[in-house]
Amino acid sequence: MNEKGDILSEKNTFQGAIFDVVDRQIKTPDGLTVRRQVVLHGDAVAFIAPVHIDDQLKFVLAAEYRAGPNAERISFPAGLINDGEDPKTAALREAAEETGLHYDSAEIIYLISTSEGFTNEKTYLMLLSDLAGKGNKKFDKDEFVKTKLMTFDELEEAILKHQITTAPAIIGYQWLKMHPEILKQL
Template sequence: MSKFEEKTIHSERIYEGKIINLKVDEVMLPNGNQSKRELIEHPGAVALVAITEDHKIIMVEQFRKALERTIIEIPAGKIEKGEDPKYTAMRELEEETGYSADHLELIQSFSTSPGFADEVIHLYSATGLKKSTSGAVLDEDEFVELLEVTIEEAEQLMKVNRIYDAKTAFAVLWAKQKISTEN
């Protein structure tokens, strides 16, 4: 038990959705006072740094309603119940990009917003890419445009806030380091 641990006194789920659940926990603080925590429960996700033979990163451009704008991201998706994250990674790569990979390697797992959500993203590198003849097989509510960008282009996209999310920024920095050590 950590000296900072908050003990849950009562928990109430106030919303159950397709992707997330919301709950309010009443907690006992380390100093003995009580407080409330509004929390998001998420099944977890995967994301992929898919690197082509000519050292380009596969990305997707899509509209994000929460931001009310289009951004450029690495391929990613929600882990389905009972699904192994590595399987999810391969599935999402094929569905969103139309690519398969000979090699998947876990880079890092990390929390996205630990102040209010339990979501963990498992970030994989994908190499030995092969383009399928059928292309991407998107969900009916998913609209993306496939991009292949160099590290320099990705860094420029970060500077102008076209790459705007933490997982993609982390992935670009990781890919830059990886590619520079290979050359």
């Protein structure tokens, strides 16, 4: 079920700051020979970050400009995994950098891949827990993230109204909805 194709040839056609594009000729597991352009992109994390405010459970969301749609998008915070980092370390680092919140624990919920027809990027959807404190945000020089807090019901409403359309947010919301016991434990 997880058969790989044989890469017969590969040529780097573009080298960018956060991704490369290669032109591949591949012999697929079913015997076809195909030519495909593939975006090689580092793996990422997105995370569900719960906080308690005034005896109410809220979730941290990030409003950030995204170049693909040329618009701001709201989602669970996310970021790239740095060289040498594991997903847990990356999620805890990104939480501190983008939200200013410091958590002690992170666990992988799902491994998400989208647009598999042209990219190798994987996103680890994480659940953060054990909020340890708050500090200053530390954005990369080319990013600015606005923090938003939403209850589960507000998150659901924003998704149903198509105000939140990102895969990590929708998958994370669905996971929370499937696991009401987790909501009670948070």
